[in-house]
Amino acid sequence: MEELKSDALAEVAAAASSAALKEVEVRWLGKKGRLTALLKGLKDLAPDERKLRGKALNLLKKDLVEAIGSKGAELQRAEVEASTEGEWVDVTLPGIEPAAGGLHPLTQVMEDVEEVFRGMGYHVMDYPEAEDEFHNFESLNIPADHPARDIQDTFYLTDGNLLRTHTSSGQVRAMRNLEPPFRAIFIGRVYRFEATDASHEHTFHQIEGLMIDRNVSVAHLRSSMTQLLAGVFGRKVEVRLRPGYFPFVEPGFELDLRCMVCGGKGCPVCKNSGWVEFLGCGLVHPNVIRAGGLDPSEWEGWAFGVGLSRLVMMKYEIDDIRWLMSGDLRFLRQF
Ligand code: FA5
Numbered sequence: 001m002e003e004l005k006s007d008a009l010a011e012v013a014a015a016a017s018s019a020a021l022k023e024v025e026v027r028w029l030g031k032k033g034r035l036t037a038l039l040k041g042l043k044d045l046a047p048d049e050r051k052l053r054g055k056a057l058n059l060l061k062k063d064l065v066e067a068i069g070s071k072g073a074e075l076q077r078a079e080v081e082a083s084t085e086g087e088w089v090d091v092t093l094p095g096i097e098p099a100a101g102g103l104h105p106l107t108q109v110m111e112d113v114e115e116v117f118r119g120m121g122y123h124v125m126d127y128p129e130a131e132d133e134f135h136n137f138e139s140l141n142i143p144a145d146h147p148a149r150d151i152q153d154t155f156y157l158t159d160g161n162l163l164r165t166h167t168s169s170g171q172v173r174a175m176r177n178l179e180p181p182f183r184a185i186f187i188g189r190v191y192r193f194e195a196t197d198a199s200h201e202h203t204f205h206q207i208e209g210l211m212i213d214r215n216v217s218v219a220h221l222r223s224s225m226t227q228l229l230a231g232v233f234g235r236k237v238e239v240r241l242r243p244g245y246f247p248f249v250e251p252g253f254e255l256d257l258r259c260m261v262c263g264g265k266g267c268p269v270c271k272n273s274g275w276v277e278f279l280g281c282g283l284v285h286p287n288v289i290r291a292g293g294l295d296p297s298e299w300e301g302w303a304f305g306v307g308l309s310r311l312v313m314m315k316y317e318i319d320d321i322r323w324l325m326s327g328d329l330r331f332l333r334q335f
Pocket of ligand 1: 165166167168192194199200201202204206246249252277278279280281282303304305306307308309310321
C-alpha cells in the first residue's frame, strides 16, 4: 500500500503540465485506472480483508485526489503566468481621441448674433414656425389678394395654418407680449415654396429685429444695422441701401452686401452682380402697430429681417446655400 502511494504521488509530482497531470489522473482514477481496478477487486476478497484493504484504498484515493487538486492549481497558475509574461501595456502610447460633434455654422452665427443684440439690451424671443394667416400676413398689412400669399410661395398645412414665410410673423406677437418701449430679436427657420439655386433655399433662416419706441427714425435703424454687421463680421463690410417695398413698413429699404464669396467680381451666389440681397427693413407701418394693440399716434418702430443663411455664407465664403441644410459631414467638419 505504501509503495502504491509513493508511486502515485511521485507521478503527480512529476507532471510538468496540466495535460500531463490529466494523464496521471486517468491512469490512476479513470475507468480502467490502477486504483479503480483495485477498488473493483475488493468484492472478491473475504469480508475481513475487504474491510481492511477497502479502508486503506479509500484513504489512498482521498490523498491522491487532494494531491492532483493542489498540483493542478499550481500548474494552472504557472501556465497563466507564462502566457502573460510576453504581454505588456505601453502606458505612454497616445490615447484614441473620442469622436466629438460640433455646432452647425448656422447655430454658431445665431449664437453670435444673439450675443451682439443681448449686449444692446434686446429681448431674444422665439415664435412658432407653424403659423396662422393672421400673424404671417393679415397683421402685417398683407391683404388676401397680395401676391406673397400665392399658394406657390407658401407651404400651407392641412389644418389651414401655414409654415411661416418670414420671421416678421413674430412682430405682432412681440408687440402684444412685451411692454413698449422695447427692442427684440427673433431668429428661426422659415419656409418658401420656391425653386432652389446657389443663393435660394426653400428652408432657410432669418433674424428679425423690432424696436418700438417714441420718436423712432431711420437713423436709429441705420445705426443698429451697422452695429449688427460689425458685431457679426468683426470687420468693415461694404453695404448699399436702396428703396424696397414691403407692405408692413413705410418707408422700406433693402440692404445689399458686397459679395464676400467672389469679392464683388461676380459669381453664382451674387448672380454676377457683385451684391447679395441681405436684408429688408423699414419703419413699422401704422396698421401693423395697430394690429399689435398699440396706438400709432403714440408708438413708432422700425424692423428688419436678415437672411441668416446668407450671413453665414458671407462670413465663411460658402459658395452654395444648399450646403447648409445638406447634413454633409465633409462640409460640417470644416467648422
Ligand atoms: C422679408 O422676408 C421681410 N420679412 C424682411 C423685412 C422684415 C422687411 C422687416 C422689412 C421689415 P425678403 O423676402 O426680402 O423680406 O427676405 C429677407 C432676406 O431673407 C433677404 O434679404 C435674403 O437675405 C433672405 N432670403 C430671402 N429669400 C431667401 C431664400 N429663398 N433663401 C435664402 N435666403 C433668402
